[in-house]
Amino acid sequence: MEIRDATAADAAGIAEIYNDAVLTTTASFDIEPKSPEDRMKWLLARSPAHPVLIAEIDGAIAGWGALSPYSERPAYAATAELSVYVAAPHRSQGVGRALTCALVERGRRAALHVLLARICTENEASIAMVRSLGFTDAGTMHQVGWKFERWLDVATWEYDLDTPRVDTSCSGDTLT
Ligand SMILES: CC(C)(COP(=O)(O)OP(=O)(O)OC[C@H]1O[C@@H](n2cnc3c(N)ncnc32)[C@H](O)[C@@H]1OP(=O)(O)O)[C@@H](O)C(=O)NCCC(=O)NCCS
Numbered sequence: 001m002e003i004r005d006a007t008a009a010d011a012a013g014i015a016e017i018y019n020d021a022v023l024t025t026t027a028s029f030d031i032e033p034k035s036p037e038d039r040m041k042w043l044l045a046r047s048p049a050h051p052v053l054i055a056e057i058d059g060a061i062a063g064w065g066a067l068s069p070y071s072e073r074p075a076y077a078a079t080a081e082l083s084v085y086v087a088a089p090h091r092s093q094g095v096g097r098a099l100t101c102a103l104v105e106r107g108r109r110a111a112l113h114v115l116l117a118r119i120c121t122e123n124e125a126s127i128a129m130v131r132s133l134g135f136t137d138a139g140t141m142h143q144v145g146w147k148f149e150r151w152l153d154v155a156t157w158e159y160d161l162d163t164p165r166v167d168t169s170c171s172g173d174t175l176t
Pocket of ligand 1: 090091098123124
Protein backbone atom coordinates (compact mmCIF):
# COMPACT_ATOMS: atom_id res chain seq x y z
CA MET A 1 0.00 0.00 0.00
CA GLU A 2 1.20 3.49 -0.88
CA ILE A 3 -0.05 6.61 0.91
CA ARG A 4 0.24 9.71 -1.27
CA ASP A 5 -1.25 13.16 -1.75
CA ALA A 6 -4.42 13.28 -3.82
CA THR A 7 -4.41 14.95 -7.22
CA ALA A 8 -7.25 16.24 -9.37
CA ALA A 9 -7.20 12.89 -11.18
CA ASP A 10 -8.43 11.21 -7.97
CA ALA A 11 -11.72 13.15 -7.85
CA ALA A 12 -13.86 10.39 -9.36
CA GLY A 13 -12.34 7.68 -7.16
CA ILE A 14 -12.82 9.79 -4.04
CA ALA A 15 -16.44 10.47 -5.01
CA GLU A 16 -17.15 6.78 -5.64
CA ILE A 17 -15.90 5.69 -2.21
CA TYR A 18 -17.57 8.62 -0.44
CA ASN A 19 -20.91 8.15 -2.20
CA ASP A 20 -21.11 4.51 -1.17
CA ALA A 21 -20.78 5.65 2.45
CA VAL A 22 -23.27 8.50 1.91
CA LEU A 23 -25.92 6.18 0.48
CA THR A 24 -25.46 3.14 2.73
CA THR A 25 -24.06 4.32 6.10
CA THR A 26 -24.33 6.96 8.78
CA ALA A 27 -20.56 7.60 8.53
CA SER A 28 -21.38 10.77 6.57
CA PHE A 29 -24.27 13.08 7.33
CA ASP A 30 -24.50 13.99 3.65
CA ILE A 31 -27.68 12.59 2.12
CA GLU A 32 -27.07 13.16 -1.60
CA PRO A 33 -24.05 11.81 -3.52
CA LYS A 34 -21.28 14.20 -4.56
CA SER A 35 -20.29 14.48 -8.22
CA PRO A 36 -16.68 14.04 -9.36
CA GLU A 37 -16.78 17.71 -10.41
CA ASP A 38 -17.76 18.73 -6.89
CA ARG A 39 -14.92 16.64 -5.42
CA MET A 40 -12.52 18.20 -7.94
CA LYS A 41 -13.44 21.68 -6.66
CA TRP A 42 -13.09 20.42 -3.09
CA LEU A 43 -9.63 19.03 -3.88
CA LEU A 44 -8.43 22.19 -5.60
CA ALA A 45 -9.53 24.35 -2.65
CA ARG A 46 -7.26 22.61 -0.13
CA SER A 47 -4.53 24.49 1.76
CA PRO A 48 -1.21 22.78 2.61
CA ALA A 49 -2.33 22.28 6.23
CA HIS A 50 -5.46 20.47 5.02
CA PRO A 51 -4.31 17.62 2.77
CA VAL A 52 -6.29 14.86 1.13
CA LEU A 53 -4.36 11.58 1.12
CA ILE A 54 -4.94 8.50 -1.01
CA ALA A 55 -4.22 4.91 -0.05
CA GLU A 56 -3.38 3.09 -3.26
CA ILE A 57 -3.19 -0.68 -3.64
CA ASP A 58 -2.11 -2.18 -6.96
CA GLY A 59 -2.76 1.12 -8.72
CA ALA A 60 -6.34 1.50 -7.45
CA ILE A 61 -7.71 3.83 -4.75
CA ALA A 62 -8.44 1.73 -1.66
CA GLY A 63 -9.34 4.69 0.53
CA TRP A 64 -8.84 8.36 1.18
CA GLY A 65 -8.59 10.64 4.16
CA ALA A 66 -8.54 14.36 4.74
CA LEU A 67 -7.84 17.07 7.27
CA SER A 68 -10.37 19.88 6.89
CA PRO A 69 -10.74 23.20 8.68
CA TYR A 70 -12.96 22.77 11.74
CA SER A 71 -14.30 26.32 11.56
CA GLU A 72 -13.74 29.47 9.51
CA ARG A 73 -13.41 31.47 12.75
CA PRO A 74 -9.70 32.32 13.08
CA ALA A 75 -9.24 31.23 16.69
CA TYR A 76 -9.90 27.65 15.51
CA ALA A 77 -7.08 27.79 12.93
CA ALA A 78 -4.92 25.12 14.62
CA THR A 79 -7.82 22.67 14.88
CA ALA A 80 -8.71 20.38 11.98
CA GLU A 81 -11.31 17.72 11.37
CA LEU A 82 -10.30 14.23 10.29
CA SER A 83 -12.24 12.16 7.73
CA VAL A 84 -11.30 8.68 6.50
CA TYR A 85 -13.21 6.54 4.00
CA VAL A 86 -12.10 3.08 2.89
CA ALA A 87 -13.67 1.22 -0.07
CA ALA A 88 -15.79 -1.66 1.23
CA PRO A 89 -13.63 -4.44 -0.29
CA HIS A 90 -10.53 -3.01 1.39
CA ARG A 91 -11.91 -2.54 4.92
CA SER A 92 -10.35 -4.28 7.94
CA GLN A 93 -6.98 -4.57 6.21
CA GLY A 94 -5.17 -1.67 7.87
CA VAL A 95 -5.99 1.00 5.25
CA GLY A 96 -7.96 3.27 7.61
CA ARG A 97 -5.27 3.04 10.26
CA ALA A 98 -2.51 3.87 7.76
CA LEU A 99 -4.42 6.89 6.42
CA THR A 100 -5.19 8.19 9.92
CA CYS A 101 -1.58 7.80 11.03
CA ALA A 102 -0.37 9.64 7.94
CA LEU A 103 -2.86 12.44 8.56
CA VAL A 104 -1.78 12.74 12.20
CA GLU A 105 1.80 13.13 11.00
CA ARG A 106 0.82 15.68 8.35
CA GLY A 107 -1.14 17.63 10.96
CA ARG A 108 1.94 17.74 13.17
CA ARG A 109 4.15 18.89 10.33
CA ALA A 110 1.64 21.65 9.54
CA ALA A 111 1.78 22.83 13.18
CA LEU A 112 -1.84 22.01 13.81
CA HIS A 113 -2.61 21.50 17.50
CA VAL A 114 -5.78 19.41 17.75
CA LEU A 115 -7.52 16.95 15.42
CA LEU A 116 -11.20 16.23 15.86
CA ALA A 117 -13.18 13.29 14.52
CA ARG A 118 -16.96 13.67 14.68
CA ILE A 119 -18.37 10.17 14.52
CA CYS A 120 -21.94 8.88 14.65
CA THR A 121 -22.18 6.79 17.80
CA GLU A 122 -23.41 3.78 15.83
CA ASN A 123 -20.19 3.72 13.73
CA GLU A 124 -18.40 1.11 15.84
CA ALA A 125 -15.54 0.51 13.38
CA SER A 126 -14.61 4.17 13.18
CA ILE A 127 -14.83 4.64 16.95
CA ALA A 128 -12.68 1.56 17.55
CA MET A 129 -10.15 2.83 15.04
CA VAL A 130 -9.69 6.33 16.47
CA ARG A 131 -9.75 5.03 20.04
CA SER A 132 -7.01 2.52 19.24
CA LEU A 133 -4.89 5.34 17.79
CA GLY A 134 -5.09 7.47 20.94
CA PHE A 135 -8.05 9.77 20.26
CA THR A 136 -10.10 10.44 23.39
CA ASP A 137 -13.85 10.94 23.77
CA ALA A 138 -14.71 14.65 24.07
CA GLY A 139 -18.43 14.13 24.46
CA THR A 140 -21.61 13.26 22.63
CA MET A 141 -24.26 15.48 21.05
CA HIS A 142 -27.63 13.79 21.08
CA GLN A 143 -30.08 13.54 18.16
CA VAL A 144 -28.26 16.18 16.07
CA GLY A 145 -28.62 14.19 12.83
CA TRP A 146 -31.62 12.71 10.96
CA LYS A 147 -30.88 10.07 8.36
CA PHE A 148 -32.49 6.77 7.34
CA GLU A 149 -35.62 7.82 9.27
CA ARG A 150 -33.96 8.02 12.66
CA TRP A 151 -32.25 10.51 14.95
CA LEU A 152 -28.49 10.09 15.26
CA ASP A 153 -26.05 10.97 18.05
CA VAL A 154 -22.57 12.26 17.25
CA ALA A 155 -19.50 11.90 19.46
CA THR A 156 -16.46 14.11 19.07
CA TRP A 157 -13.09 12.38 19.44
CA GLU A 158 -10.03 14.56 19.97
CA TYR A 159 -6.30 14.13 19.47
CA ASP A 160 -3.72 16.56 20.88
CA LEU A 161 -0.92 16.63 18.31
CA ASP A 162 1.51 18.29 20.73
CA THR A 163 1.30 15.68 23.46
CA PRO A 164 4.01 13.08 22.87
CA ARG A 165 2.60 9.56 22.70
CA VAL A 166 4.15 6.15 22.52
CA ASP A 167 2.07 4.66 19.75
CA THR A 168 3.87 2.04 17.73
CA SER A 169 0.85 1.58 15.46
CA CYS A 170 1.49 5.06 14.04
CA SER A 171 5.22 4.85 13.55
CA GLY A 172 6.90 5.59 10.32
CA ASP A 173 6.62 3.36 7.35
CA THR A 174 3.20 4.34 6.01
CA LEU A 175 4.13 8.02 5.81
CA THR A 176 5.03 9.94 2.70
C1 LIG B 1 -13.99 3.19 9.70
C2 LIG B 1 -13.03 2.81 8.59
C3 LIG B 1 -12.39 4.08 8.03
C4 LIG B 1 -11.92 1.90 9.19
O1 LIG B 1 -10.98 1.64 8.16
P1 LIG B 1 -10.42 0.15 7.96
O2 LIG B 1 -9.38 0.20 6.91
O3 LIG B 1 -11.55 -0.78 7.75
O4 LIG B 1 -9.77 -0.12 9.39
P2 LIG B 1 -8.38 -0.84 9.73
O5 LIG B 1 -8.34 -2.16 9.07
O6 LIG B 1 -7.28 0.10 9.47
O7 LIG B 1 -8.54 -1.11 11.28
C5 LIG B 1 -8.12 -0.15 12.24
C6 LIG B 1 -8.87 -0.40 13.51
O8 LIG B 1 -10.24 -0.02 13.34
C7 LIG B 1 -11.05 -0.89 14.11
N1 LIG B 1 -11.96 -1.58 13.19
C8 LIG B 1 -11.86 -1.67 11.85
N2 LIG B 1 -12.92 -2.33 11.35
C9 LIG B 1 -13.69 -2.65 12.40
C10 LIG B 1 -14.94 -3.31 12.53
N3 LIG B 1 -15.60 -3.77 11.46
N4 LIG B 1 -15.47 -3.45 13.78
C11 LIG B 1 -14.82 -2.99 14.85
N5 LIG B 1 -13.63 -2.33 14.79
C12 LIG B 1 -13.08 -2.18 13.58
C13 LIG B 1 -10.14 -1.82 14.85
O9 LIG B 1 -9.83 -1.22 16.10
C14 LIG B 1 -8.92 -1.83 13.97
O10 LIG B 1 -7.76 -2.15 14.67
P3 LIG B 1 -7.28 -3.71 14.76
O11 LIG B 1 -7.17 -4.17 13.34
O12 LIG B 1 -5.97 -3.60 15.45
O13 LIG B 1 -8.34 -4.39 15.52
C15 LIG B 1 -13.73 2.00 7.46
O14 LIG B 1 -14.42 0.91 8.04
C16 LIG B 1 -14.70 2.82 6.64
O15 LIG B 1 -14.30 3.45 5.68
N6 LIG B 1 -15.99 2.79 7.02
C17 LIG B 1 -17.01 3.54 6.30
C18 LIG B 1 -16.75 5.03 6.35
C19 LIG B 1 -16.50 5.51 7.75
O16 LIG B 1 -17.11 5.07 8.71
N7 LIG B 1 -15.60 6.52 7.85
C20 LIG B 1 -15.35 7.18 9.08
C21 LIG B 1 -16.14 8.43 9.08
S1 LIG B 1 -15.87 9.35 10.57
